[in-house]
Amino acid sequence: MNTLIIDCRVNGVKQQLSVTPAMPLSDVLRAQGYLSIKQGCCVGECGACTVLVDGVAIDSCLYLAVWAQGKSIRTVEGERVNGKPSHVQKAFAESGAVQCGFCTPGFIMATTALLAKPRSQPMTVMQIRQGLAGNLCRCTGYQMVVEAVQECESSAQ
DSSP: OOOEEEEEEETTEEEEEEEOTTOBHHHHHHHTTOTTSOOSSSSSSSOTTEEEETTEEEETTTSBGGGGTTOEEEOGGGOOBTTBOOHHHHHHHHHTTTTTSSSHHHHHHHHHHHHHSOOSSOOOHHHHHHHTTTOOOSSOOSHHHHHHHHHHHHHHO
16 A cells, blocks of 8 residues: 655644555554544544644544645644643543543543634533534533533633
8 A cells, every 4th residue: 555654743743644545644643642532433423533633623533644734733632731731621620521531532622623713702501512512422411521611711701
């Protein structure tokens, strides 16, 4: 199979990654040691593999690695600030939205993208739920996840 080299940034660091044309980004990133990216459903239904590509939340199991050429990719590993958890990571931990932790990295990345969207008013519970609808969790009723997003929003104002 043809191997290609792509240039991209992962968590702000320039990288050259060896990929094949049909290789999903999730596989490439996990092989590079970004183990926060979970292999859940592998068909884009669960969101456990969510990363940001140029600021947009994507299911990395469906995103071909070759498409990442020249792009900026962010994973949970890159969310720490000066060695400390990001605001979103802290809110998830403090609200108890982490449960078993399998889906948490995907939720954190989806939340980070959701909070980056400009808005004039705080999101309603329904808007938060709709914004995170691509992420599934088997451990919770999502209330703690919604509370974490609300905490992030209220402390940012």
